[in-house]
Amino acid sequence: MTDLPRNQHIIASGLIAAVGITVAYVSFTQEPADAFIFPRLIASVFAVLAIWTFGKAVLGRTKVGNGLSAGAMRNLAPGLIVMLIYVYWAAKGLGFYTATTIAFFVLLSLYDPAPHTQLKTWLKRIVITAAFMLVIYGLFAQLLNVFTPKEILF
């Protein structure tokens, strides 16, 4: 680990330390005190360890973790955006099955290396999506009787 992204480590451990301190602050100020005995204990250890890690990162002594590379971020961005829209909005907004079909198909198209220009590629993608949805529908809707948010179609 020669070229560790030190700044990234500082930011990451700084964020964790901030969470730790917030948690500790909240648990020491909330009432009823009886219900917060255990959280106080945990939060104290949490905050101390988080500050220690932050200190190590500032001093550049962090030895583990590879950080994030620009290339990786570029690659994951489109998938991450699809995922965020799918999970936080579409699943409920469009109905589970509709949203999953669309998200599955889009992700497949984004990350499938086959050329976009051929009709065969697209047919294959449609078939895979349909097969996956059939399995999911059979398993969760038919077999397990799961009630999904149904908005459009099914």
Added chain:
Amino acid sequence: MEFLFYMGDVFTPVNFGLLLLGTIGGLILGATPGLSPTMAVALLIPFTFKLEPQQGLILLGAAYTSTVAGGAVSAILLKIPGAPANIATTLDGHAMAQKGEGARALQLSFIASAVGGVFGVLLLIFLTPILAQWALAFGPSHLFWLAILGVTVIGTLDSSSVVKGLLSGCIGLWLATIGFDDIMGAQRFIFHPSVAGGINVIPALIGLFAIPQVITMFTKGRSSDDAEIISVKRHPIRKAMAEVFSRKRALSIGTAVGSIIGLIPGVGGQIAGLVAYDQSQKFSPEKDKFGTGHSEGVIAAESANNAMVGPSLVPLLTLSIPGSPTAAVLLGGLLIHGIFPGPDLFMNYPQVAWTFIDSMLIGQILMCVFGLYIAGLAANVARIPHGVMAALVLGLAVFGSYSVQNSMGDVYVMATLGLAMYFLERFGFSAAPLVLGLILGPIAEANFIQGSMIANATVGMGSYFFTGWLNWLLIVIVIASVSYSVWMEIAQRRYTTKDDAVAKEEALS
């Protein structure tokens, strides 16, 4: 030897058919993300309304046995542990699958499961009266120390640095306190309506393990798969058999830990696999290989999981107290037929009780046979291109976490924890200690509070938590475990070796 007398009942056409149905159905349900053994058994209860008591129990017993083992399938192939029991299996199992050794991992896991499972059921058959006393021996003070013992494992479990491991554990312990506190009913840290009900372990598990993996697959971009097509290695079952039995240390640690911990009401099922994994790592001469696709890890975790099944039923069958949620559901299956478990269960309903236990014994073997058959086919999952795989795992994760309580909040929790975990992993934190904290937090807290309430009313805190051989035994083990970790940390600065492991993993993926 009475159990042999009723063995024949298992093989009547209807009973055996139900046993097959329960086993195959259980494997499928177990492999479904989000469906814990408890839910799987609860789903089958309505079917047993229409069956004879004996038949209904055969179905439930077979399903219980094989859902526990079936959880290994998604843990190994997709890195989605279906239930807390399978967390430890993902650590080495999924690493093996990524190397194209999915078939080997699955075979090892099913054979180890069967060995542990048969041992557990034999314990149930022969040692029930003794085990019943043991199950009652654990009061709040002991369960508290036991949870602390679990916490000490956190620092060393699958983590590159002890401090970061402990910090991950603390995050998990904190997450567990979110929501209504179980005893007082006070609201804690409810910063968003999705977490008002607390963080449910199963969606959290799915998110913490599956989502980082989905994102890692995204980072590979639209690259051609040519460079990294994994050749799926075929693996003869004979070799897997030989390997399981040659890894005697992992197998016996797993089986023993699973049987002992499985007995402890409310704790056992969830942590048996992790504790067994940790212990066999500590006793193994090849410590550094753990986490990189080492067979001992899979064998220890899976033999412990299934060894727990038999003993976990002891309190139910002898004392009529369900020791685990799954046992509680099985109790329901008995009650609707008017059968009250208790010390005279085997006298009053020998035909039902013994056939039930026999069917679990046969079920373990059937589960292994079908599991080995699936293993060969399922290993091809590794051939699926990463684009498809990412979409598939994401879809399953969303459906799986939703189906636990039909709650959108759980899906948000799953995705948020998963996203955060991806970034944490990039900076040297890992999911296993976090999850262990999440599981152990409520156990430690509730038992501490109950214990101190009892102590204040009777003998006082000091003598309640620090007297009795069982308390001291646990305290001594806690101290030993901590000193061992500290010593290892100082002696060889563990993270350097682990960095090699991380580097190796990076190279593979």
Added chain:
Amino acid sequence: MKKWIAGAALALAAMTGTAFADGHGDYPERPIMLMVSYGAGGATDFQARIVTMTAGNEDALGMPMAIVNKPGAGGRVGWNWFATQAEADGYTLGAYNIPHFIAQSIEGGVDYSADSFEPIANWGADPAVFVVGADSEFNSMDDVVDFAKANPAGLTFSGAGLFVGHHIAALQLEKAAGVKMAYIPNNAGGAGAMRAVISGEVMGGVNNLSDAYRAQAAGNVKILGVFDLERNSFLPDVPTLMEQGYEIDNASVNFRGVMVPKGTPQAVIDHLAATVPTMFENSRVQSRMEAGGSPMHIMTRDEVLAMWAVRQETLEDLLAGL
């Protein structure tokens, strides 16, 4: 494409809207969900699964009911969800436990009260009983109270949690006998509380009659008293607390039944209120409940409404002193 989807959505919404505006429509036209705010395998879950097993019959609702468990914090998690997030469309039903949710709403910190829900029908009434280990030196409630008088706040006894039926019974006992005892709420519910009694971690406990009846049959506990107005048919030999000289009514009896969130169309409520009690009366349901040792007590919507109002009053009185 987008327009088409939006159009279809509108049409669909309009269709379902009019069906409900009409009142009856074809309700129910899809399976119904029943939320249980306790875990799978608990007494409430187990009984809910039995009493709803005939929902799919033609003479009942004609559609199956699926149980969804939302356990946590003595039921608060499930009822909070039910009051704030459940859809009031007639397809989301919930199981209630009295006095639990009323006591919790009086204590505060939750988003529901008796006004947040509309009862449909009651299926069961499970009185609380006082249990001690089989080898305990206590043989009557007087023994227990005498010990508590000699050791103020030193008699430990378990129950399923705070502000649930067991806790109410415990408070009533302390008040009626004029003693202070140490009530230990268990995080693992009734089963955990029973385990604590059998293993001797605590000296006694308040528990469900149905569970105590089984534990007594297994030879693990003695039952010293029933917290109800009259003796129970499952335990004809066990006297009530009243008979033993303690002024304790049936405020702690655990009534279980079905409800819907406020705002559910009146037509749907009427339909359910008419059919659900007959569903509970089904002979198969009755025999299964009997076999499982679960006392049934069927009440119609109007009876439940009256019972809720009475409970609200008694519990406010009892908890005001805390």
